[in-house]
Amino acid sequence: MNRFAVGLIVLTVCPFSGLAAQNDAASYVNTLIGTQRxxxxxGGTMPFVTTPFGMTSWTPQTRQNKISVTSYNYGDTTISGFIGTHQPAIWxxxxxxxxxxxxxxELRTTPELRKLPYSHRSENARPDYYGVSLDAGADGTIQVEMTATERCSILRLTFPKTAEARVIVEASRPGISGMASINPETREITGFNPHRMDAHLGPFVLPKFRGYFVVQFEQAPLNMKTYGMDDAKAELSRGAYAEFKPGQTIQVRVGTSFVSIEQARANLEHxxxxxxxxxxxDNLRAKWNEKLSRIQLSGATDEDKTRLYTAVYHTLLYPRIFSEYGHYYSAFDDTIHAGESYTAYSIWDTFRAENSMLTLLAPERIDGMITALLQNFKEGGWMPKWPNPSYTNIMIATHADSLVAEAFRKGFKGFxxxxxxxxxxxxxxxxxDGxxxxxxxxxEEHTPYEARAGLTYYKQLGFIPTDKTDEAASRTLEDSYDDWCVAQIAEALGRTEDYRFFLKRSLNDRNLYNPAIGLMNGRTSDGGWAPIGGSRDDNQNRSVSGWTEGDAWVxxxxxxxxQAGLIQLMGGVESYDAKLDxxxxxxxxxxxxxxxxxYGYLYDFGGQPWKTQAMVRKIAAKEYEASPGGLDGDDDCGQMxxxxxxxxxxxxxxxxxxxxxMIGSPMYEQISLRLASGKTFRVEASNNSAQNVYIQSATLNGKPLDIPVITWEQIQAGGTLHFVMGQxxxxxxxxxxxxxxxSN
Structure with missing residues (x-):
């Protein structure tokens, strides 16, 4: 999803070193990949220190984050703090x-005054650890180290011997009514931050929403104070700080919660x-290694392993756990509930492959993730499109339907x-509504929940008209797919009439095919064809042609x-393939x-799988590198x-x-996936190389495989998919x- 244009500049990258000297999978992860323009x-990523699916992620803050700006950018040269963040993506x-x-x-609380220079040469960024040296000028350097748990973090801060040390805790920013308080006896700073940057994008006001924290110090401070109050009698402060003797190594524990300060403290105790x-x-590294090591590579360089294991790391960050030992705050009814919850589903992006990857790498989480969406439905009235942590109305269609249908299809029953x-x-x-x-x-700000916008017209006309609803052509096509998903769920539940109804309605995509141009085309409410381009009517701020982040070609x-219906509409596989060309x-x-x-996999449908094989290898080589600038486009919560x-x-x-x-072209001599059942599914590619991208023959468990398709059941059974590759x-x-x- 690219909702914001990002300017491109070329920067010198700092290579990730020391890979060859380490043999655990976590050592190959470079959390800086995707952080550089x-x-x-x-990629819009950040070097998060957190567990898989961790509720709170910890990262150095090189800039003040907001919508369209992440906390860390590799091109920055200063750090102003270390933030426990819940921001899932740049947009x-x-x-x-x-x-x-x-x-x-001296005390400096604003980001501009407190920032300190640093060098990437002193930076060590891994899933289990972040370390850096901050240049404090004439006073020397401050060494910062972080590691984390699911909801908490511990920082180790080594201060120079020449000046009094200080640790500031910023609860909120100017204009936000956060709070921080001190307790010298328990060596604690506690407080909350009610800021929700996306609050204007959803229908709900959440007066009880707060991000709570408890900060504890191992060493006894010399003194503790609050700051940022409007006057001496004010009850709320923007932050607090503790001061220590020079030259100490200070350890700081931070617990976070969305339930209460008491729960934040309990999370620390847990x-x-x-x-x-x-x-x-060590415990965090073990958690990552358990997940990362489920994929094993042979015939891969250290650079290859860095690309791949960093990709695994990115896929296992989302959605975030949003419950705390049996309870969770619901951002859909502003109430505390018993149960398990998740948030940060970038569903328009992640329903395509990220969620499917989680069914392989983290199947133990799927039932809870689906249950969380259903809880959102019960508490707020709808499953969300993009909970962060409440409704945001970001993107189109209702692709939570796809996540539910995939869970049904793959046999998940714990919801x-x-x-x-x-x-x-x-x-x-x-x-x-409306x-x-x-x-x-x-x-659009402060709207009701959008759901399938334009559904009224879709039900009446078989498409959503571009003169009535924004992004209408894209909505029609994506709603058609979601109808197919609803049909599959109906069939699984024995609802035969519903199955037939939604299966037939899933073919509404065909109503947009314009044979005169051989492309999908938006339509107006009178049935005519809309302009085919990607322009907008600036006077009315609406989409004229009806597309979402694309055009008719996209x-x-x-x-x-x-796809079989599209082949038929285009007049056969030859025309389908020619249009893909x-x-x-x-x-x-x-x-x-x-x-x-x-799109790279679609030649499989058109009877030219060799073009798929060449295309997907070409895209992989072009779009992904093992460097901070090596990710083309927002990672979008793991989808890229x-x-x-x-x-x-x-x-x-x-x-x-x-x-x-659909089968493409395996990139390595061997890649294996250890399944939750303990079985292993192995892909072997004899004669594989950057030039030998074409499949000459294939077998599955020793038997010939003559079609470019494998199934969920075949993967889950374990075994070996063997290819012979050639030039x-x-x-x-x-x-x-x-x-x-x-259509009958």
Missing amino acids: SALGY MGDYGYVTVIPQVG ELSGWNFQAVQ DRQVAWQAVYKDAMTPP DTTRRWLDR YTWSPFHD QHFSGGHNVHSNEPSHH SAWLLFTAMGFYPVNPANGEY RPSEWGSQWKPQLIS
């Missing part, structure tokens, strides 16, 4: 954050009961299947479920944004990284909810044909 692109905001600032000399920094780091039906049925049948009186503009092949040769494939992610992981393994979920994976295209897999959905 480069000629390749900008989303933070909420309930807390910042810790080490300092010497996760950081002692002061053994190394033990906490309420009847509530799931109620949720997806409402998505598909109930228009949002559906025909609103344009539903991108990031969206023509978007109905994942109906035009798509790629014309520069229409923009891999930095998600609608193009499955999940594409690379699937492509490296040699298959990709074009339709993520049908349990099938020239072959006819392997070209006889396979996708199944056409009947």
Whole structure:
């Protein structure tokens, strides 16, 4: 998702060193990948120290984050603090954050005055640890080290001997009514931050929302004070600080919570009961290694391993756990509930491959993640599009339907299947409030929950008209896919009539095919064709052609479920493949944004799988590098990284909810996936190289595989998928044909 344009500059990168000397998987992760703006692109990532799916992530703060600005950017030269953040992506905001600032000399609380220079040469960024030296000028250097648990962090701060040491805790920023208080007897600073940067994007005001924190010091401070109060009698302060003797190493524990200060303290007791920094780091490294080591590579360089294991790290950050030992705050009814919860689902992005990757790498989490979406439905009225942590109305369609359908298809049963039906049925049948009186503009503020905007027209006309609803053409195509997902859920529940109804309605995508141009085309309410381009009517701030972050070329092949129908509309596989050739040769494939992610695999449907094999290898080589500037486009909560992981393994979920994976071109001699069952699924590629990208033959567990498709069940059974690779295209897999959905 690229909701904000980002300027490109070329920077000198600092290579990640020391890989060859270490043999655990975490040592290959470079958390700086995606943090630099480069000629390749900008990933918008941050060097998070956290657990897989951690509730709070910890990162150095080189700039004050906000919507469109992340806390860390590799091109910056100063650090103003170390933030416990919940910001999931560059185009989303933070909420309930807390910042810790080490300092010497006079008290300086503003980011501009407190920032200190640093060099990447002193920086050590890994999933389990972040360390850096801050230049305090004539006073010397401050060494900062961080490690973390799921909800907490421990910092080790080594101060110079020449000046009194200070640790500042910033509860909130100017204009935000946060609070910090001190307790010298317990060596604690406690408080809360009510800031929700995305509050204007959703329908709910949440008066009880707060991000709570408890900060504890191992060493006894000389004194503790608050700062930032409007007057001496004010009850709220913007922050607090503790001062210490010069030359000490000070250890700081920070607990976070969305339930209460008491719960933040309880989270510390659960996760950081002692002061053994190394033990906490070792435990975090073990957590990451357990997950990372589920994928093993052979025939890969250290640089390859850095690319791949960093991609695994990125895919395992989201969605975030949002519950605290049996309870969670709901940002959908502003109330505390019993149970488990998650947030930060970038669903428009992640339903494509990230969620599918989690079903392989973290299947133990899927039931809880689906349950969280269903709890949101019960508490707020709808499953969310993009909870952060409440409704934000970011992006289009209701692709939570896809996540639910994928869970059904893959046999996950630890959630309420009847509530799931109620949720997806409402998505598909109930228009949002004011559906025909609103344009539903991108990031329109303070609207009701958007759900399937334009659904009223979709039900009446079979498409959403561009003169009535913004981004209407893209919505029609994506709603069609979601209808297919609802149909699959209905079938699994034995709801035959509902299955037939939604399956037929899932073919509404065909209503937008314009045979005169051989592309999908938005339509107006009178049935005519809308302008085909990607322009906007600036006077009315609305989409004229009806596209979301793209154009007709980007969206023509978007109905994942109906490629056979598209082949038929285009007049056969020859025309389908020729149009794909035009798509790629014309520069229409923009891999930095998600609608193009499955396009490289579409030649499989058109009987030319050798073109898929060449194309996906070309994209992987062009779009991903093992450097801070090595990620083209926002990582989008793991989706960009999940594409690379699937492509490296040699298959990709074009339709993520049908349990099938289209075969591409495996990138290494061998890559294996250890499954939750203990079985291993191994992909071998004999004669593989950068030149030998074409599949000559394939076997699955020793038996010939003649189609470019494998299934969820085949992967879960374990075994070996073996390819023989070569320099020239072959006819392997070209006889396979996708199944056409009947309109009857």
